[in-house]
Amino acid sequence: MAVPLEEPARIARELASFGYTADREAITLLARAEDTAGALALAVEAAPEDALKLTAADVRDVIEDRPRGRRDPLAEADAEPISDAPSEAPNGTAEDPPVSGGTETGRSRDVTAQSPVETKGSSGGGTAAGEIDAGTTRESANASETGSERTVDPDLRSVEIENDMTGYSTGTGEYDDFVSTFRDRYERLAGMLRGRVNHRNATAIDASPGGGDAGMIGMVSDIRSTASGHWLVELEDTTGVFPCLVMKDKAIAGAVEELLYDEVIAVEGTLSDDGGILFVDELYFPDVPRTYEPSTADRHVQAALISDVHVGSQEFMADAWSEFASWLHTDEAARVEYLLIAGDMVEGVGVYPDQDEELDVVDIFDQYRTFSEYLKEVPGDIEIVMIPGNHDAVRLAEPQPGFDEELREIMTAHDARIASNPAVVTVEGVSVLMYHGVSLDEVIAELPEAKASYDEPHRAMYQLLKKRHVAPQFGGHTRLAPESKDYLVIDDVPDVFHTGHVHKLGWGKYRNVLAVNSGCWQAQTAFQKSVNIDPDAGYAPILDLDTLDMTVRKFT
Numbered sequence: 295m296a297v298p299l300e301e302p303a304r305i306a307r308e309l310a311s312f313g314y315t316a317d318r319e320a321i322t323l324l325a326r327a328e329d330t331a332g333a334l335a336l337a338v339e340a341a342p343e344d345a346l347k348l349t350a351a352d353v354r355d356v357i358e359d360r361p362r363g364r365r366d367p368l369a370e371a372d373a374e375p376i377s378d379a380p381s382e383a384p385n386g387t388a389e390d391p392p393v394s395g396g397t398e399t400g401r402s403r404d405v406t407a408q409s410p411v412e413t414k415g416s417s418g419g420g421t422a423a424g425e426i427d428a429g430t431t432r433e434s435a436n437a438s439e440t441g442s443e444r445t446v447d448p449d450l451r452s453v454e455i456e457n458d459m460t461g462y463s464t465g466t467g468e469y470d471d472f473v474s475t476f477r478d479r480y481e482r483l484a485g486m487l488r489g490r491v492n493h494r495n496a497t498a499i500d501a502s503p504g505g506g507d508a509g510m511i512g513m514v515s516d517i518r519s520t521a522s523g524h525w526l527v528e529l530e531d532t533t534g535v536f537p538c539l540v541m542k543d544k545a546i547a548g549a550v551e552e553l554l555y556d557e558v559i560a561v562e563g564t565l566s567d568d569g570g571i572l573f574v575d576e577l578y579f580p581d582v583p584r585t586y587e588p589s590t591a592d593r594h595v596q597a598a599l600i601s602d603v604h605v606g607s608q609e610f611m612a613d614a615w616s617e618f619a620s621w622l623h624t625d626e627a628a629r630v631e632y633l634l635i636a637g638d639m640v641e642g643v644g645v646y647p648d649q650d651e652e653l654d655v656v657d658i659f660d661q662y663r664t665f666s667e668y669l670k671e672v673p674g675d676i677e678i679v680m681i682p683g684n685h686d687a688v689r690l691a692e693p694q695p696g697f698d699e700e701l702r703e704i705m706t707a708h709d710a711r712i713a714s715n716p717a718v719v720t721v722e723g724v725s726v727l728m729y730h731g732v733s734l735d736e737v738i739a740e741l742p743e744a745k746a747s748y749d750e751p752h753r754a755m756y757q758l759l760k761k762r763h764v765a766p767q768f769g770g771h772t773r774l775a776p777e778s779k780d781y782l783v784i785d786d787v788p789d790v791f792h793t794g795h796v797h798k799l800g801w802g803k804y805r806n807v808l809a810v811n812s813g814c815w816q817a818q819t820a821f822q823k824s825v826n827i828d829p830d831a832g833y834a835p836i837l838d839l840d841t842l843d844m845t846v847r848k849f850t
């Protein structure tokens with residue numbers, strides 16, 4: 295009898311019901327045991343009282359009927375890889391390994407494996423799914439090979455989190471705090487632009503006589519078209535505001551279409567004879583240097599980049615999630631050692647009008663409890679990092695601090711790392727800027743279709759990289775919390791930019807930076823139907839940290 299693919303997830307769920315997570319090795323061993331249920335019960339009974347996670351050693355103790363008791367941590371570190379362990383597994387198990395890669399039913403499909411370039415990228419999940427459909431006929435891996443591949447060496451791992459403002463919020467909501475936030479934004483973005491133009495401040499330019507060259511770095515405070523169809527862009531710095539005119543027939547007029555309020559740019563040109571206006575010849579964004587070279591990991595290791603799980607919604611795709619979690623237990627996923635979740639863990643309560651009609655779990659804490667149960671299906675040896683989104687129970691205004699103690703208590707089982715939105719997570723040398731993505735709605739609404747659309751969310755992400763700010767425009771969809779520092783500035787160019795929120799899958803490279811919008815685990819809601827949002831649900835982009843290539847897997 296073939297062991298169904300969901301076996302590992304079923305085992306993980308069963309363990310979860312006893313309050314345990316487990317290593318992949320442990321689950322593999324349980325799945326292979328002749329009497330899985332019996333072994334599971336024994337393992338749970340024998341597990342050290344204070345343990346949250348069952349290890350392979352715990353399981354081996356009961357399967358091999360070794361004397362029970364606390365394991366020796368040193369012995370565990372030296373434990374044999376599990377390829378050597380299941381000698382008791384009859385040969386028959388080779389045909390039904392719980393860790394088979396792909397199934398006949400094609401529940402997990404290798405949607406596409408390509409290294410996108412700046413100009414191409416994906417064009418949304420639907421199209422991408424049609425491109426390559428590998429994996430559906432892949433043979434199951436030989437059980438005797440499985441163990442060695444799934445050995446995880448914690449010493450090789452590294453996760454560092456920067457720009458995490460959790461616990462450092464200073465804002466009181468006073469006007470003065472906004473002044474500091476914007477001052478900080480200006481200073482830091484202006485610092486990136488200083489080498490490009492010969493900057494003089496607004497007051498100095500105002501005071502200078504007409505004619506001659508001038509350059510200025512400023513925050514966009516107004517954009518108007520003139521009666522004759524030119525663009526009047528007002529730039530503000532710490533000393534004042536100065537009007538800059540971009541003629542409609544100049545090549546740079548196209549750049550005006552990309553401007554958002556409150557972003558910081560530099561311009562250069564000539565002053566009008568009366569000195570009252572700057573005619574712009576050049577316009578610069580802080581941008582990513584063209585020569586940017588991303589860092590990569592020193593070994594072949596992968597990270598799954600997901601977001602928008604929306605547990606608690608009637609549309610949460612529990613089956614797809616379990617397929618994904620099961621796949622993580624397979625050999626094919628043996629190198630997936632990190633799981634990054636970019637916000638909207640749960641559906642939340644009262645996020646949108648009439649949302650309660652579509653709730654499966656109505657209490658917010660119960661939603662996190664349920665989410666935590668689903669998280670336990672993920673192998674216990676995968677490092678998880680999560681940031682909040684607009685549906686999560688943290689303040690809505692950005693930057694959003696990471697989950698508070700009460701929520702952490704609920705989600706302790708998997709020992710996930712929790713950071714603010716946004717945060718920079720460096721995984722084995724690869725820096726991943728994680729941001730939930732509420733500003734993407736704004737970028738898509740404001741910019742022309744070709745520059746940003748729901749079908750190509752990564753293009754909207756390119757705009758944020760170009761502006762070196764994750765949420766430039768203030769006062770629209772995106773709510774900003776005043777802080778002494780602007781945590782939304784993209785100080786250092788990341789190697790990977792990971793967002794979610796728009797529920798559309800899309801990825802591509804912008805000047806060598808991989809931008810990934812990761813889709814969702816929620817089927818179309820009534821609201822989304824009413825506004826024609828067709829979500830890409832059940833996709834898991836898998837990133838090779840050593841090459842920055844991506845493979846997208848579909849789970850249904």
Ligand code: D5M
Nearest residue numbers: 638646647684685735795796797821827
């Ligand atoms: O956002 C999912 C996507 O759908 C995102 O692009 C916003 C949009 N959305 C969803 N519901 C609404 C309502 N009620 N008003 C406006 N925009 C909406 P998520 O954060 O997952 O809800």
Ligand code: FE
Nearest residue numbers: 602638685795
């Ligand atoms: Fe969402």
Ligand code: ZN
Nearest residue numbers: 638683684795
């Ligand atoms: Zn969202």
